[in-house]
Amino acid sequence: MINMVIDGKKVKVSRDSTVLEAAKQVGIDIPALCYDKNLEIVAACRLCVVEIDGKNKLETSCSTKVREGMNVNTHSEKIDTVRKDVLQLLLDSHPNDCLTCQKAGECLLQKYAYEYDVNFVKHDGAMRPHLVDTSSPYILKDDSKCILCGKCVRTCSEVAERQVLAFADRGYDTRIVLDADQTLETSSCVSCNRCVTVCPVGALIDKRTLGKVRSWEGEKQVVKCKSCQYGCNFEVIKNRGKNIAVKAMEPTEGRPLCLRGRLTTEFINVDKPEKPFRKIDGKFEETSWTKALGLEEVMEKMELLKEDE
Amino acid sequence: MLVMDMLDEIKDKNRKQLEERLTQKGGYIIDEDGIKLDGDYFKKQVRIALKNCDIIDPTNIEEYIAMDGYFSLKNILNNMSQQEVIDIMKQSGLRGRGGAGFPTGRKWETALQYSSDKKYVICNADEGDPGAFMDRSILEKDPHSVLEAMAIAGFAIGSDQGFIYVRAEYPVAVKRLKAAIAQAKEYGVLGENIFGTNFNFDIELRLGAGAFVCGEGTALIESIEGKRGMPRTKIYRTAHRGLWQKPTIINNVETLANIPVIFQKGVDWFTKIGTEKSPGTKVFALVGKIETAGLVEVPMGMPLHEIIYDIGGGVPDGKSFKAVQTGGPSGGCIPENLLDTPVDFESLAKIGSIMGSGGMVVMDNTDCMVDIAKFFLDFTVDESCGKCVPCREGTKRMLELLEKITSGNGKKEDIDTMERLAVTISSASLCGLGQTAANPVVSTLRYFRDEYEAHVMDKKCPAGSCQSLLQYFITDKCIGCTKCAKVCPVHCISGKVKQLHVIDQDICIKCGACQETCPVNAITRS
Amino acid sequence: MEFVFDRENNKEGIEDLEIFIEDNKDKLGALMPIMQKTQEIFGYLPLEMLQLISRRTGTPLSEIYGVATFYSQFSFIPIGEYKVSVCLGTACYVKGAQGILEEIEKELDIKHGGTTPDLKFSIIEARCLGDCGLAPVFTINDDVYPHVKKEDIKEILAKYR
Numbered sequence: 001m002i003n004m005v006i007d008g009k010k011v012k013v014s015r016d017s018t019v020l021e022a023a024k025q026v027g028i029d030i031p032a033l034c035y036d037k038n039l040e041i042v043a044a045c046r047l048c049v050v051e052i053d054g055k056n057k058l059e060t061s062c063s064t065k066v067r068e069g070m071n072v073n074t075h076s077e078k079i080d081t082v083r084k085d086v087l088q089l090l091l092d093s094h095p096n097d098c099l100t101c102q103k104a105g106e107c108l109l110q111k112y113a114y115e116y117d118v119n120f121v122k123h124d125g126a127m128r129p130h131l132v133d134t135s136s137p138y139i140l141k142d143d144s145k146c147i148l149c150g151k152c153v154r155t156c157s158e159v160a161e162r163q164v165l166a167f168a169d170r171g172y173d174t175r176i177v178l179d180a181d182q183t184l185e186t187s188s189c190v191s192c193n194r195c196v197t198v199c200p201v202g203a204l205i206d207k208r209t210l211g212k213v214r215s216w217e218g219e220k221q222v223v224k225c226k227s228c229q230y231g232c233n234f235e236v237i238k239n240r241g242k243n244i245a246v247k248a249m250e251p252t253e254g255r256p257l258c259l260r261g262r263l264t265t266e267f268i269n270v271d272k273p274e275k276p277f278r279k280i281d282g283k284f285e286e287t288s289w290t291k292a293l294g295l296e297e298v299m300e301k302m303e304l305l306k307e308d309e
Numbered sequence: 310m311l312v313m314d315m316l317d318e319i320k321d322k323n324r325k326q327l328e329e330r331l332t333q334k335g336g337y338i339i340d341e342d343g344i345k346l347d348g349d350y351f352k353k354q355v356r357i358a359l360k361n362c363d364i365i366d367p368t369n370i371e372e373y374i375a376m377d378g379y380f381s382l383k384n385i386l387n388n389m390s391q392q393e394v395i396d397i398m399k400q401s402g403l404r405g406r407g408g409a410g411f412p413t414g415r416k417w418e419t420a421l422q423y424s425s426d427k428k429y430v431i432c433n434a435d436e437g438d439p440g441a442f443m444d445r446s447i448l449e450k451d452p453h454s455v456l457e458a459m460a461i462a463g464f465a466i467g468s469d470q471g472f473i474y475v476r477a478e479y480p481v482a483v484k485r486l487k488a489a490i491a492q493a494k495e496y497g498v499l500g501e502n503i504f505g506t507n508f509n510f511d512i513e514l515r516l517g518a519g520a521f522v523c524g525e526g527t528a529l530i531e532s533i534e535g536k537r538g539m540p541r542t543k544i545y546r547t548a549h550r551g552l553w554q555k556p557t558i559i560n561n562v563e564t565l566a567n568i569p570v571i572f573q574k575g576v577d578w579f580t581k582i583g584t585e586k587s588p589g590t591k592v593f594a595l596v597g598k599i600e601t602a603g604l605v606e607v608p609m610g611m612p613l614h615e616i617i618y619d620i621g622g623g624v625p626d627g628k629s630f631k632a633v634q635t636g637g638p639s640g641g642c643i644p645e646n647l648l649d650t651p652v653d654f655e656s657l658a659k660i661g662s663i664m665g666s667g668g669m670v671v672m673d674n675t676d677c678m679v680d681i682a683k684f685f686l687d688f689t690v691d692e693s694c695g696k697c698v699p700c701r702e703g704t705k706r707m708l709e710l711l712e713k714i715t716s717g718n719g720k721k722e723d724i725d726t727m728e729r730l731a732v733t734i735s736s737a738s739l740c741g742l743g744q745t746a747a748n749p750v751v752s753t754l755r756y757f758r759d760e761y762e763a764h765v766m767d768k769k770c771p772a773g774s775c776q777s778l779l780q781y782f783i784t785d786k787c788i789g790c791t792k793c794a795k796v797c798p799v800h801c802i803s804g805k806v807k808q809l810h811v812i813d814q815d816i817c818i819k820c821g822a823c824q825e826t827c828p829v830n831a832i833t834r835s
Numbered sequence: 836m837e838f839v840f841d842r843e844n845n846k847e848g849i850e851d852l853e854i855f856i857e858d859n860k861d862k863l864g865a866l867m868p869i870m871q872k873t874q875e876i877f878g879y880l881p882l883e884m885l886q887l888i889s890r891r892t893g894t895p896l897s898e899i900y901g902v903a904t905f906y907s908q909f910s911f912i913p914i915g916e917y918k919v920s921v922c923l924g925t926a927c928y929v930k931g932a933q934g935i936l937e938e939i940e941k942e943l944d945i946k947h948g949g950t951t952p953d954l955k956f957s958i959i960e961a962r963c964l965g966d967c968g969l970a971p972v973f974t975i976n977d978d979v980y981p982h983v984k985k986e987d988i989k990e991i992l993a994k995y996r
Contacts, residue, residue: 041542041544042542042696043542043697043739044696044697044698044739045697045698046697046698046699046737046738046739047698049736049737057736058736058737060542063542063543063544064544065544078736081729081732081733082699082733082736082737085699085703085729085730085733085737086698086699086733086737089698089699089702089703089706090698090702092702092706093702125705125706125709126705126709147698148695148701150696157895163895163897163898164895164897165897166895166897166898166900166901167537167539167695167901167905168900168901168904168905169695169904169905170520170537170693170694170695170904170905171690171691171692171693171694171695171701171705172690172693172695172701172702172705173695174694174695174696174701177897177900177901178897179895179896179897179900180882180885180886180896180897180899180900181900188896436965437962437963438963439923439924439925439926439928439962439963440924440925440926440963440967441963441965441967442963442965442966442967442968445965477871477908478961478962478963478964478965479965480977515864515867515868516867516868516871517906518867518870518871518906518907518908518909519906519907519908519909519962520905520906520907521962532867533864533867534863534864535864535865535866535867535894535902536866536898536902537901537902537905538905538906539905553863553864594926594967596925596926596967596968596970597925597926597929597930597967597970598929598930602926602967602968602970603968634925637925668925670925670926670929672929676929681929684925684928685925688962692962694905
């Protein structure tokens with residue numbers, strides 16, 4: 001443990017933490033859009049800037065390690081101006097549709113805009129092109145809402161045989177693509193929903209929850225997937241006494257998420273599950289639950305055994 | 310393979326031949342101080358990094374040796390320890406010539422301190438600043454000076470592998486470097502057991518593919534690793550974890566070209582040139598509206614006006630000087646009343662510009678400062694990697710504001726918005742590209758604010774350069790020949806034969822075709 | 836304009852590329868040199884060859900696509916026989932390079948970044964060719980045209996038609 005000062009408070013924090021983690025340890029939340037404790041640090045959103053005594057520049061707290069005796073301020077006029085400007089810049093490229101966005105209530109951009117009192121401003125400058133990939137029954141990808149934090153790319157590349165998502169182009173035209181700019185359907189995406197769970201905004205949405213419930217309505221119950229020994233976490237969403245959907249929770253080390261697990265959890269927990277789909281040769285096709293869960297042979301054998309009895 | 314004493318032999322033989330050839334050709338001063346280029350343009354110059362340029366045959370390693378080449382490396386491998394080499398670098402006070410001016414010796418020392426199974430030396434030859442071409446000249450005209458310096462750096466930090474990252478826009482430099490590396494290996498000054506010692510050092514070429522941001526150290530490293538050239542966050546310094554997470558030093562071409570000379574002539578000689586904080590020389594690419602354009606290497610601390618007027622001959626075509634832009638897209642525009650500023654890292658920073666890689670673009674009274682700021686912002690927006698928000702989104706908005714202003718649609722508050730954005734972009738961007746992206750706007754606002762205001766309030770471009778703000782008029786000199794009416798692409802000129810013609814300002818697209826075609830110069834522009 | 840990659844006509848090129856990949860794929864950071872070689876062989880980056888590189892090197896296709904779109908020298912459409920690079924560096928800009936570019940665009944009837952339908956010319960906006968002393972300047976393949984004036988363009992281009 002080391003001693004340091006955060007916002008005037010003397011604190012003891014663990015030696016190998018970053019300033020952002022140290023602040024969290026003592027109950028101070030520093031805003032951040034591209035930071036995720038499970039992913040590589042990229043310091044891209046610049047929202048988590050803080051002032052550190054002895055440095056004349058602002059530093060990103062996600063990428064700065066703590067040091068004995070360090071004195072950090074997480075709020076000042078300068079810091080708040082930068083955060084407001086960064087948020088304004090993001091809003092200036094973002095569609096003003098929080099009223100109908102599925103992510104509303106959980107969206108980090110919305111949360112910080114509220115906290116820092118930043119609003120949509122009408123302008124006639126550039127906006128991100130309105131490209132929506134509706135090809136998948138499981139994931140909706142809306143590029144116009146993307147803030148290019150890159151969490152989806154990083155989480156996708158954690159699983160060696162996936163690595164479907166990547167950044168393409170550069171500068172203001174940077175965008176997230178699948179393979180060589182394919183759709184969710186034609187690409188090698190396996191619909192594991194890892195990307196959906198880390199997306200801070202409404203750019204990647206679980207399509208099977210779309211239009212069913214608002215994030216602040218209903219109750220949520222965490223269940224473990226029973227499909228394999230990893231036991232990834234899912235949320236079962238309940239509204240008016242009915243289990244209406246399941247949602248994958250953030251993947252962690254050894255809990256990679258997969259489509260089959262998701263479908264299994266959905267099948268077991270949701271009262272009236274929607275039809276499942278399988279991707280065959282780059283096309284999604286509606287299928288039966290037996291096929292979707294890979295139970296054909298099991299079922300056949302069970303039938304056979306039943307006959308024997 | 311070359312052994313120690315063969316170097317003298319090669320030098321003696323080739324030096325004579327070289328001197329004879331140059332005497333025959335003319336234009337050189339050959340005396341006990343060495344060989345120099347003759348002429349007024351070179352009188353005030355002190356050439357260290359460029360010392361062999363336009364003198365030796367760059368395709369022949371023996372001519373480089375004739376100019377004392379590879380003697381420093383030989384001496385170091387024979388007589389010096391790693392720490393001694395680094396101490397000399399530190400004493401020399403040599404600072405990085407690529408832009409930031411970081412002390413080279415300190416960089417090397419950090420890399421030496423970290424023990425590792427592998428370390429790398431990278432030569433940053435991704436010269437991307439528009440208006441700068443000194444690195445290209447050195448690579449094409451004196452490639453061995455860079456190779457020798459890299460080997461010295463390799464020895465100093467304990468590395469056996471170097472990379473030269475060259476931009477692909479320099480095909481001749483690439484060709485020369487390939488040939489030079491092959492020759493150096495053949496002569497045993499690169500490769501295994503250099504000069505018969507147990508020091509090994511190899512150099513590999515890597516080509517850029519058109520991304521300005523790769524001049525930034527960590528982006529360059531990403532690019533060599535085969536990735537998108539997006540700068541890394543600096544949790545670790547590159548001297549600690551750089552290329553493939555190994556200790557790495559990155560030095561720019563011009564910096565490297567200084568190194569063999571420092572070891573040859575000594576620290577005392579070197580520190581007498583230039584200023585206390587910025588010893589040595591700096592090469593500038595003096596271009597734009599200047600009588601004699603070209604590369605100029607002068608001692609640090611020389612005032613700007615001396616470079617522009619005494620060496621470059623001032624502004625041509627009877628026009629007047631307006632500003633000099635230094636430091637490329639990261640730099641600023643310096644007005645006439647600051648031309649006594651000495652060129653060194655600190656002095657230029659103080660007046661809102663930077664030394665950068667040494668671009669020096671002179672502008673005259675027909676250049677619009679708002680348009681120049683727009684030119685650089687357009688460049689930055691194009692070259693921003695898109696990783697961090699302030700640079701990706703902020704520079705785009707700033708460019709939109711500048712476009713608005715130069716097209717006559719600017720409002721007074723746009724200037725304020727730009728100033729606020731500039732602060733955020735500079736203080737919050739991830740890498741040097743973003744942190745300096747606003748400089749062209751900030752410096753022109755600082756020194757030429759009246760020009761911005763003229764665009765915004767009076768909808769006029771004082772330099773007469775922003776097309777949308779121009780107006781064409783036909784004066785009574787008009788003889789009514791109808792030529793202008795015929796050439797106008799939007800048919801906005803009316804008038805009868807042999808009568809005064811009139812331009813309809815609402816339709817005119819300000820292409821200037823009428824003015825060019827008028828036989829009696831009756832059409833004026835304001 | 837659609838360009839179709841013809842495997843049959845490019846058989847030799849594919850073989851060359853395969854050899855190059857085999858020789859280099861175990862080197863650290865081999866992706867860019869392999870992609871540069873691909874563009875050198877075919878004049879652009881055919882998607883089919885990106886897939887081949889992905890399979891042979893084990894680099895995800897998405898990553899290759901990301902690299903290909905990051906660097907301005909990589910192209911997904913064939914580049915013409917004559918590459919007209921117009922320098923838009925600072926020195927050229929203040930000496931009227933924008934006008935030169937527009938004239939060339941007008942003359943060839945394509946925009947910068949484009950290739951003429953007969954695959955003869957491509958126009959490229961260059962980021963400073965390092966010939967600032969010769970501003971304004973443009974190049975056609977290896978030929979350098981210094982101190983150009985608008986009125987010279989037609990004649991210069993005619994030499995390559």
